[in-house]
Amino acid sequence: MILLTIRVVAKNQVKPEKIQEFMDLCKNLVEESLKEEGCIEYGVYQELENSEILTMLEEWKDKSSLDEHLNSNHFKEMFPLLSECLEKETEINVYGKKL
């Protein structure tokens, strides 16, 4: 049986002067998200060739776990604060495994 989890790639272009603030804000979000029942993975990753690209790589048990996350207090509180650190809107892709 293949476990059909959901993978999220949320790619952020962060303002250079806001990288530290963005990372500080993410610490709490990562901690709280990892506590969620449906969260398999939640990490923040930096592009090796462009330090301003900071991307969440996430894995959720299923679509409803992701929806719960997006409705959680920790996400809804943090999202506007994180958005203020960005050059442009987050590029979000939600994936299901094919191969």
Next chain:
Amino acid sequence: MILLTIRVVAKNQVKPEKIQEFMDLCKNLVEESLKEEGCIEYGVYQELENSEILTMLEEWKDKSSLDEHLNSNHFKEMFPLLSECLEKETEINVYGKKL
């Protein structure tokens, strides 16, 4: 100790009429890549809201494992064939974990 693996997100916008061909070509690439010593994960994922977005999510032991992969025969043979299925060039990001 944190294991500093490398994560790759290779996002492809596939021509609608080439999706099946792209997936068929990927099967062999996934199989061969997973056999590589430094490969931790190698999968092909489809965007839930746009079936033409097909993305490789990969994890490699370190940067040199990724470099070996990019120089492997199976990658070098498959890359031009996969490229012919695309609307535009693959968007590749290589990441290290921060949080």
